[in-house]
Amino acid sequence: MPAKxxxxxxxxxxxxxxxxxxxxxxxHIGSHERVGTLDHVKLxxxxxxxxxxxxxxxxRRLHAYASGHAIETLRKAGRKxxxxxxxxxEGKRLQKLxxxxxxxxxxxxxPGGIGKLV
Numbered sequence: 001m002p003a004k005x006x007x008x009x010x011x012x013x014x015x016x017x018x019x020x021x022x023x024x025x026x027x028h029i030g031s032h033e034r035v036g037t038l039d040h041v042k043l044x045x046x047x048x049x050x051x052x053x054x055x056x057x058x059x060r061r062l063h064a065y066a067s068g069h070a071i072e073t074l075r076k077a078g079r080k081x082x083x084x085x086x087x088x089x090e091g092k093r094l095q096k097l098x099x100x101x102x103x104x105x106x107x108x109x110x111p112g113g114i115g116k117l118v
Contacts, residue, residue: 023067
């Protein structure tokens, strides 16, 4: 039986953050609010999957990477920010899962193609 994937859980309350670290966060925004209203804060959210809008409350959660300084700025502005994980520590943990072997045998073998040449 395969192991269950690890899921990071949001830190409850106002998690203390280091100003110089990068974190993976959820930033709560209103249903009629554009993400562009957060342009004054440096957030990286371009290629991240976004969770669905909560139908009952209409609150959207923006999944993003943010510095500790950006998190504090958002919180001072009255935004709810859920800190999910320290991005650097999470990245180092995931790098350990990447294989170290030479799957191309020193250039003697290339990646497999898709389909068959007819």
